[in-house]
Amino acid sequence: MNASTEVYRLIAFLVGLIAFAALNAAYLVWLERKVCGHIQRRIGPKEVGPYGLLQPIADGIKLMTKQVMLPPQVDPVLFRIAPALVLIPAVMSFVVIPFSENLVAREINVGLLMVFAFASVNVLGLLVGGWGSANKYAVISAARCVSQNVAYEIPMLITVITMVMITGTMNLNEIVMQQPDITRWYVFRFTASPLAPVAFIIFFICSLAETNRAPFDLGEAESELIAGFHTEYSGMGFGLFFMGEYANIVIGTSLATILFLGGWQSPVPFIPGGWWWFLAKVYFLIFCVMWIRWTYPRTTLWGLLNLSWKILIPISLLNLLLTGGMLKLMPLAGGAG
Amino acid sequence: MIMGAYFKDLFGGFWSLIVGLAITIKYFFQPVVTLQYPHESLKMTPRFRGHxxxxxxxxxxxxxxxxxxxxxxxxxxxxxxxxxxxxxxxxxxxxxxxxxxxxxxxxxxxxxxxxxxxxxxxxxxxxxxxxxxxxxxxxxxxxxxxxxxxxxxxx
Amino acid sequence: MSELALSPNQETFVLNLGPQHPATHGVLRVKLVMDGEYIVSAEPVLGYIHRMHEKMGENRTWAQFMPNTGRLDYLGALSYNHGYVKAVERAAGIEVPERAEYIRVITVELNRIASHLLWFGAFVLDLGGFTPLLYAFDDREMILDLLESVTGARLTFCYFRFGGVYNDIDDDFVTGTREFIKRLRKRLPDYHNLVTKNIIMIKRLKDVGVISAEMCRKYGATGPVARGSGIDYDVRRSEPYSVYPEFDFDIPVYHEGDSMARYMVRMDEIEQSMRIVEQALDRLPDGPVKAEKVPKIIKPAPGDYYSVVEAARGTFGVRLVSDGTNTPYRLKLRSPTFSNLSLFGEAARGMLLADALALMGSLDLVIPEIDR
Amino acid sequence: MEELVARLEEIAASVSRADYDAKGYHLDVTVAPDDVEKAALVLDEAGYTLEAITGVDWLGEAARKAEAEAKAAYAAAKKAAEEAGEEPPEMEPVDTSGLKDEMEIVYDYTSYSHLFRVMVRCRVDRDNPELPSIHQVFPGADWHEKETHDFFGIVFTGNPDLSPFLLPEDADYHPLRKDFSA
CATH class of the missing domain: 3.30.70.3270 (Alpha-Beta Plaits)
Incomplete structure (x- = not known):
């Protein structure tokens, strides 16, 4: 592979990924409205296009044509860069996600590390947006978002470290390769870690909290803080926050899929694996995210921090110790351990 | 004792969350109850007080x-x-x-x-x-x- | 927690909650002095939809004021209708036929269930859960349909008349109500499983927003707020009116005084109201629904009269001063949430913003009734 | 209950029992404006709660009363004159200009534990309506006093803030006064 084709490949992938992120966000909104509609025993969008399928397009056009208001007191620089700070890291993280064996923009050895590096930038966007808005509700929201993200990165990273100990690599595609069928998915690999399903649940809860999804949507908390950090945003400023949020959900669920559910691999040997498996698993997890959102009330900041420090961190540490012990006692046959 | 309460809280709480999910998914698969208003409408009751x-x-x-x-x-x-x-x-x-x-x-x-x-x-x-x-x-x-x-x- | 928030020389800021805010359920404004997320002081600012109903009353005949009562508390309009007709009936000495009293009790209790269901949904919405609201609306809609078939309106019923009710109920209403109660009995366990037992709810409501019985007394709190603080006070029981003494029902009382207790009181009241409706339907007597001897123009004897009923939110009192003419000389409407909200400032001090909003939700505010 | 009545009788100008079924309250207590706080303290100690405070504007009531009394006196005089076979005297016009109008403030108390409603009322001069606040005894009275001040212009001395409460911030009128019309 020479240098120029590599550049073209990357550009093509980037364009594709941004398009994917945008379309995905638009249609996840549609899906969210449909899911919540049916959970609440109503239909959801239905007027624009069949099953309301054109609704996201109409919404997108509306958002793009709306004026981007700049309220008088805001910090103009911070206010403008915040939405980009949320969206760009999310899109960048897609670069290392293996949609299938070959469908990956750039396979790098520390892919997992890179995703988490970018995930940490996300919270900076929320902080900057909330601070720059010069709105008391937004500032409270920004403070909440930061403390929440900091608290939840710890159990999440401990869990990921456990997984890296098992897999022996940070290359996402290699992690997927190690899980060729359902019995060897890491969520069920009790030989590696007796608490594997618990680790999966911890990872899932943390990714909910990291992406500010209900029941951890303290930053948006519409009944307390109006709309939180994006209270002052209109038009596409708000649209970018929205896209960023949904892109982050996809990243979170993709990682869960890759680390625990075998990524693009088929669960059973007689059906070939591929990107469709990956998307099916990711969308199933996203459905669960929505299902959870439309079931539970919101936690408070104390409840959230209690959950993190008193439950998630001790259990993930226990998991780390147990896994370390297991790996020492009986090294994995399939994994690199 | 404190540890017992901790685990009771943990498992009981987790179970309550699962029960909640079961209820919403049950309703998810039940038919919708809303009326698609401009396309269909209810008949007013005989005693309806209009103008x-x-x-x-x-x-x-x-x-x-x-x-x-x-x-x-x-x-x-x-x-x-x-x-x-x-x-x-x-x-x-x-x-x-x-x-x-x-x-x-x-x-x-x-x-x-x-x-x-x-x-x-x-x-x-x-x-x-x-x-x-x-x-x-x-x-x-x-x-x-x-x-x-x-x-x-x-x- | 409260020491932290109330220590001197702290940097505080003022947060204007409302008048347009998702958690205030209408146009209520709360001026909060905040220390971070802790509330240093909270001061409700009222009057955004003040309409001076009491002055309107002085300019109308006794009967003409009737539609106004339903517009005080649009969620429990029938209780307010009842409170007003009861006061005027007392002043003018009008007897009400038994069937009419039964119909009043049935419709008022249905209205109470509807009001509590809506509160349940809106309260969970305050806490960030959206779905229970629509489940509750589904059930409430059935009540509204039933009441519409009798009264002709869905919200501002204006159904009671001096000496009876506007028109009789029919068999469809009776069977429909029985079916509805059967349906709600099946749905309530779902509500409890989805919301009441949910660990997030419990963590948010237990021991949060504690209001002591003494505080309730000092502020004149009534209804579920007082009963959640261990005060066994319900006008239906302690000051019996209408045909309530004939029914067997309990007054749910919880002693914790926290938001959870107020929540549980209302959820239990739904069940008790269903019991009352069932018994009333079983024993519904025949007869006229309107007293025959009611004069067309009512002129109560000069003097003052007071009358209270148990509305969905607490004691609704009507004080009438008559000068013997066909219009009230003075009409005072004592609304329950006015007193219930007045303790918010003291109760919310030192609380987290999110908890204070849960407390406010648990007071079950209906702003038109506070502002009148 | 009897003890409460006895204690109220010490303070009040008059205490009378009312027919509950007809009136809706049991005890009708009239106190001097300066004694409302004492009455509140007695009721507070007895475990009562304050349900509401309100006012009644008795504009023209004194004049009406004087006229009615004069008429009654005239009718009696006329009757006496007729019986005596004398010429009935002319009715003299009643001079009501010196009469002072009053406003009434009504406090409704009730108890959670037993059914006994106490109504405490007092009258103040309509041109200078002032009486002490009871918010120190019942903090809940604060809002009711504000409302009553809004509607009637009655000043509760000691109330921390009597700026318009339910009315708009700049309201300088008192709508429930009988001489107010929108």
Whole structure:
């Protein structure tokens, strides 16, 4: 592979990924409205296009044509860069996600590390947006978002470290390769870690909290803080926050899929694996995210921090110790351990 | 003991969350209960209190109203105004104008109750939208005539 | 927690909650002095939809004021209708036929269930859960349909008359109500499983927003707020009126005084109201629904009269001063949430913003009734 | 209950039992404006709660009363004169200009534990309506006093803030006064 084709490949992938992120966000909104509609025993969008399928397009056009208001007191620089700070890291993280064996923009050895590096930038966007808005509700929201993200990165990273100990690599595609069928998915690999399903649940809860999804949507908390950090945003400023949020959900669920559910691999040997498996698993997890959102009330900041420090961190540490012990006692046959 | 409470809280809480999810997924697969309003609509109940309308004498088609003004006096918000005159040789007054200012009406129905002749009744109309305030000053006499001519046209 | 928030020389800021805010359920404004997320002081600012109903009353005949009562508390309009007709009946000495009293009790209790269901949904919405609201609306809609079929309106019923009710109920209503109660009995366990037992709810409501019984007394709190603080006070029981003494029902009382207790009181009241409706339907007597001897123009003897009923939110009182003419000389409407909200400022001090909003939700505010 | 009545009788100008079924309250207590706080303290100690405070504007009541009394006196005089066979005297016009109008403030108390409603009322001069606040005894009275001040212009001395509460911030009128019309 020479240098120029590599550049073209990357550009093509980037364009594709941004398009994917945008379309995905638009249609996840549609899906969210449909899911919540049916959970609440109503239909959801239905007027624009069949099953309301054109609704996201109409919404997108509306958002793009709306004026981007700049309220008088805001910090103009911070206010403008915040939405980009949320969206760009999310899109960048897609670069290392293996949609299938070959469908990956750039396979790098520390892919997992890179995703988490970018995930940490996300919270900076929320902080900057909330601070720059010069709105008391937004500032409270920004403070909440930061403390929440900091608290939840710890159990999440401990869990990921456990997984890296098992897999022996940070290359996402290699992690997927190690899980060729359902019995060897890491969520069920009790030989590696007796608490594997618990680790999966911890990872899932943390990714909910990291992406500010209900029941951890303290930053948006519409009944307390109006709309939180994006209270002052209109038009596409708000649209970018929205896209960023949904892109982050996809990243979170993709990682869960890759680390625990075998990524693009088929669960059973007689059906070939591929990107469709990956998307099916990711969308199933996203459905669960929505299902959870439309079931539970919101936690408070104390409840959230209690959950993190008193439950998630001790259990993930226990998991780390147990896994370390297991790996020492009986090294994995399939994994690199 | 404290550890016991901790684990009880942990597992009990986790179980309560699972139960919650089970309930919402149960409703997810149940049929929707909403009515797709502009495409379909409910029939109003017979007692539905819409704005008032004049009742016509089934024989002559003329309004039953004898212009006693009871409805006007009973109205708390003063939204009814009516006029009548006594034509030469006639025994009773004849209604010449009956307007309802619907912007002020609170749909309490005291006018209908006060009427001793059954000359006003509630309409079943609820699709009321208009571009201006003036659109809600109803000329009930005209509405009655329109209804009659519509009925004639249908017949 | 409260020491932290109330220590001197702290940098505080003022947060204007409302008048347009999702958690205030209408146009209520709360001026909060905040220390971070802790509330240093909270001061409700009222009057955004003040309509001076009491002056309106002085300019109308006794009967003409009836539609106004339903517009005080649009969620429990029938209780307010009842409170007013009861006061005027007492002043003018009008007897009410038994069937009419039964119909009043049935419709008022249905209205109470509807009000509590809506509160349940809106309260969970305050806490960030959206779905229970629509489940509750589904059930409430059935009640509204039933009441519409009798009264002709869905919200501002204006159904009671001096000496009876506007028109009789029919068999469809009776069977429909029985079916509805059967349906709600099946749905309530779902509500409890989805919301009441949910660990997030419990963590948010237990021991949060504690109001002591003494505080309730000092502020004149009534209804579920007082009963959640261990005060066994319900006008239906302690000052019996209408045909309530004939029914067997419990007054749920919880002693914790926290938001959870107020929540549980209302949820239990739904069940008790269903019991009352069932018994009333079983024993519904025949007869007229309107007293025959009610004069067309009512002129109560000069003097003052007071009458209270148990509305969905607490004690609704009507004080009438008559000068013997066909219009009230003075009409005072004592609304329950006015007193219930007045303790918010003291109760919310030192609380977290999110908890204070849960407390405010648990007070079950209906702003038109506070502002009148 | 009897003890409460006895204690109220010490303070009040008059205490009378009312027919509950007809009136809706049991005890009708009239106190001097300066004694409302004492009455509140007695009721507070007895475990009562304050349900509401309100006012009644008795504009023209004194004049009406004087006229009615004069009429009654005249009727009696006329009757006496007729019986004595004398010429009935002319009725003299009643001079009501010196009469002072009053406003009434009503406090409704009730108890959670037993059914006994106590109504405490007092009258103040309509031109200078002032009486002490009871918010120190019942903090809940604060809002009711504000409302009553809004509607009637009655000043509760000691209330921390009597700026318009339910009325708009700039309201300088008192709508429930009988001489107010919108």
């Amino acid at each position: 008032i309308d004049l009742v016509a004498d089934p024989g002559t088609g003329e309004p039953l109203c004898i212009v006693c003004g009871m409805c006007q006096r009973s109205c708390p918000s003063g939204c009814i105004s009516l006029k009548g005159e006594k034509p030469e040789g006639a025994k009773k007054k004849v209604l010449t104008a009956y307007t309802l200012d619907f912007t002020r009406c609170s749909l309490c129905g005291l006018c209908v109750e006060s009427c001793n002749f059954g000359a006003i009744d509630f309409s079943k109309e609820y699709n009321l939208a208009g571009p201006s305030r003036e659109a809600y000053v109803f000329d009930l006499l005209k509405r009655l005539k329109d209804r009659r001519s519509n009925a004639d046209a249908d017949a």
